Amino acid sequence: MTVLLDARGISLSRGSRRVLQPLDLRVRAGRTHALLGPNGAGKTTTLGILTGLLPPTTGRVEVDGIDIREPAARALLGYAPDDLPLPGALTGREYLTLHDRLRRRDDGERADALCTLLGIREALGRQISEYSHGMRRKLQFVAAVAHDPLVLVLDEPFRGLDPRAAALVRRYLAGFVAGGRSVLVATHDLLRAERDSDHVWLLDSGCVVAEGAPAHLRELAAADDLEQAFPRLTSDGLDDAAEEQLLREVLPITEAADENLPLHPTPERTTP
Template identity: 55%
Template sequence: MIFSVDARGVGKRYGKRVALSDFSLRLEAGKIYGLLGPNGSGKTTGLHILTGLLTPTEGSVLIGGVPITEKRSRDLYGFAPDDLPLPVALTGREYLEFHHAMRRRKDGPRARDLADLFGLADDLDKQVGQYSHGMRRKLQVIAALSHEPQIVILDEPFRGLDPDAAAALRDVLTGFSRSGRTVLIATHDLLRAERDCDEVTILANGRVVATGSPQALLAQHGGIPNLEGLFMSVTGLDGASERRKSRIAGLFSSPATAPSATAPSATAASEGES
């Protein structure tokens, strides 16, 4: 079987610091996958290796059966990073034209249809520098999807989107996966991951600590009611969470005492003494 994404034993070190270790990920067509983990867990490093932006220290990555080191693999996937590295002097339309030229494709109707779906069609002739955060995110996602890739890899794609745009993106990604393509989303939104992802992989300290469907993982960890609780447990953050709750309870254990209406203020008392 040829997996849409097949990463095996991937690791990344910076000197003595290990950013990612023994990272393996096999993604099938027609599914939505979630990559979860605390800040610094290796999610972004993993995505950058999967998209060829970083070279792994060890391990291998195949995209649609093609090594990520081969240029032809680039036509198979679209990627929208978490940051917003867009050329602010270009208009949205010019950026999409540039994106398609880099991939040796003409700007087709898909980009225009996506812009219309995301409510960005009327703003394509504005400079990107005039775009809000949410508008830039929409443009990134349109670029990642518009060249008709087999796989789309998105890092925090819902961040900064208003509810209507977030709903539109969810519908688009659902339709994309149902057409036999693959979606990989890195996100901190555990509620969305539990609802929308067919499978999730959870990282902690650069290592995979859990992988499977949300339902199967919850069944394996009986007594944990939701993905948030599972996440806290497998990443080892549940103890810190309990200690934090205890500190907060102590911090706010006594209700604030409102100043007495009859008590003189410090300023008034000072003025009376003078």
């Protein structure tokens, strides 16, 4: 299967500290990929390197065989970071026009159609400072996909979206991948990652500790789902027994049932 985004031996050091250990990632055509990991695992750093915004200490990234440092490679990417501050003094329309100018393209009609789909077209004449968090996320998504890229790299793309918009974005991404393109999503939403992804990388402390189809990760962890597999494959320092003991200490419970049953409140906390 064709590799559209190819990272070989990428790493990042800050001074004497290795933030990201050397790793290889291959994002393939017609597939959805997920990058998972606890806070501080290196997901955002990895996305920065993959999109050419952050130069790696070692390694190389190519998009469809073109070095990521080349403008032609970056033109093939669409990137929507998580919570990137947007220029509040610009209107939504001015922000999208700025993206067009940076790419030396005119994708206004396509952007308008996407904004209509996501319900923000009527707000394009307003300053971004007046937008809600969800509206800003929708605008970021439109800016990432309006130029019809080959690969989409999205950091928590569903955060802040209303249910209708989230469903529309999911449908868009499914059609995008079905057309032979690629999606890479960094997320903490393990349920969505398990449902939507063909291939998963699990990062921990700057290293890939597991990768493969969701079913493979479940098998590695002897788990029923990714939510159960995640703590078993990452080094949080706590095993299941230790977690349960701490829950007993911090929660007002009289007994901790098995994982499929709710915890029981103490009589003092029970509402009559």
